[in-house]
Amino acid sequence: MTLLTIENLSMKIGAVEILHDVSMSVAPGEILGVIGESGSGKSMTAFSVMQLLPDAATCTGAITLASTDILAASESDLCTIRGNDVGMVFQEPMTALNPVKNIGDQVAETIRIHEPGVSKAEALARAREALDRCELPEDRFPLTRYPHEMSGGQRQRVVIAMAIARHPKLLIADEPTTALDVTTQAEILTLLKRLVTEDNMGLMMITHDLAVVSDMADHIVIMKDGEVVEEGPAATLYKDMQHPYTKALFEASSHQPDRNAPLKSPPLLQVKGLIRDYTLPREKLLKAPGKFRAVNDVSFEIRRGESLGLVGESGCGKSTLTRAILGLEAIQDGEIILDGAPLFTEGGVNPMARRKMQVVFQDPYGSFNPRWKVARLITEPFHLLDNPPTGLAFETAVDQALISVGLTPDDKHKYIHEFSGGQRQRIAIARALITRPDLIILDEAVSALDVSVRAQVLDLLAELSEKHGLTYLFISHDLSVVRTITDRVLVMKAGEIVEKGETESVFDTPQHPYTKALIAAAPRLPDDSPADIKETA
């Protein structure tokens, strides 16, 4: 007996075909993992089930939910089904809740919409139960809490409570943990599994991350370009995957770029006893404002040619540390020395030290001015130089930078919206390379990229490091990526470095309890996956 059946579903938005001949099914109590990269149509499949598609979308095929034909249902029937028979959890917990309503009202709304006869008090009582089930106890999370008073993981629990308040038969979770830290991710996944078992609910779990579903899904569907390319029971799919794309995806997830460990070389960057305080808003008009210590007595060094990882969860101070090293913010105590020269001198940031480093940020969309052409974008760091190249030298520098990141010189005349996410990140790297710096800070530089694109960018970084003798400070919340590309790693928690050491030894034998917790929480691919995938990929 299946709960949800999708048969030969095709969906068009205007004339563009988004989904082609997609079929899958979910049984009660079953977890279906739907895996794919951005643009694969995995979210659109979920929204087709909910029929929450853009106005111009048309579906053909069949979607049957417990004997109801979804595609034939009227809008008012669909409103009865949404929230009642199907619940949905979204990727962005920070924005998925209405900021001006308290959590009690928002969870109770699901109940009151579908049971108009229920009194407000009773709906709130049942909202309380739903929140309790999602492990938000009353003493710490009363119904009168507002979303802005909660963390991302807690908000995601509220979203889940809203989705399960009416005990739906099917729960659709669209990248429910992508925006969360690893330890929070592990907790949310455990919660979802428990709810599935308790309610005998079907779960359609959409993700880009193979590892996330590997130990929870019963059945897995792999999608690419709006089509299902491979499917099978989770237990066997990882072992005998057939489709080349699946193998490529699998290989990319655990991709290990070729790189040589650096020789013992002198330190390039030294950070000594760094302290960074933030001034809190004034409580009272005449009272001195309070302080928050974001980075507390941090010391480390990076040797020339080395790749150093910095891991930690959101709010641990890693971004603050990055901004301090880049000289973007004044520091309260400590020293930053780059290639023997102090970064902060009497007159402010020392330009001699500053020009030796560049940065690549996470967001390949937001870190470019959309009105500038690529040539102007990537040559912006020239302002750091005393004699920036002009004329032919300028053109050559641009061409070389673009070629070195795998783009063509013609790309310099284009605008940033003409490129894909991976290409944009290449342009960001070109921008960082153009002044020939010694140190490049990669602040979550590959976190927003699809796994296959991420693998390419990691290869590029390894290659550039060999070629130009670059040193990397690699900041990420993603442990698996840090493991593949760094020589040494620092683990940061609450503004302090709690553990440091060779990457392999830290990952294999973590000493600090926090490091242990982080590594235990990180999702992992099954170890018994085929060994020959590298050749076919």
Place this chain on the structure above:
Amino acid sequence: MFRYILKRLQALVISLIIASLVIFAAVEVVPGDPASFMLGINAQEDTIMALREQLGLNVSLWERYFTWVTGMVQGDFGTSYTYRTPVSDMIAERMVISLPLALYALTLSTLIAFPAGIIAATRRGSVADVSVMGVTQLGVAIPNFWFAMLMVVVFAINLGWFSAGGFPGWDAGFFAAMKALTLPAIALALPQASILARVMRSSLLDTLSEDYIRTARAKGLTRRQALWRHALRNALIPVLTIIGLQFAFLLAGGIIIEKVFFLPGLGQLIFQAITQRDLIVVESVVMLLVFAVILVNFAVDLAYGIADPRLRRART
């Protein structure tokens, strides 16, 4: 919420003190001596001195500032240099016209703008949306005095529904008075309503594309329910800001409309006072307007606090 109100009150008092200092200083540096202006160009030097003494212009600046402020707090705005009548009476006389007119215009503008903005946003790209956008474009572009004269020609002269101008006073009865204020209120409201409708539309469009609207739809809410329950309150914040600014403008900025309709309002009073160097009247009316603006902003701040719980934590 209580702490939030306290904070806003604190800010209100500080702004008032700063504003009074600035106004006083600005008026003091304006060239032109009220005493010599009142007595004409042929006045004797000792007569001017005597009048200055009588007007209290000979004491130190600080003393005059404190006399002025303490007087105002007690409702005594001083005596007009030109008319020799208490300024508070003059202002009160004008306020009974300007305040109801401003409120009337603001009510009209809100009543027009809200439905227009909501309809345009919910039916984006439809005929309704395009017409709202077109009409509001026109409403912003047309000078309101021209529109006012057009209304006088149509509704007062041709149709004879309203009088062309003047104000019968509140003694003539509520409806008679309101009738006299109707055309001026419409003329004042038109550009305001156009701006407000556009702000409402764009704010609502932004809100409707938020993730929590999708969440609400996934809970089973219809489009309409999602709009009323989730989008509207969130979209209101920028709209409230504009309403606050508009009220302040309507109170004193209607001088042209007052002229067109022969209404003895605040705008006319301040205009006269400036041309006659009646500095005490200028100071008082400007201070009163500043007070009104600050008070309205305070009310808008409170409305923010009600609309958005995130602001109640009194961070500013």
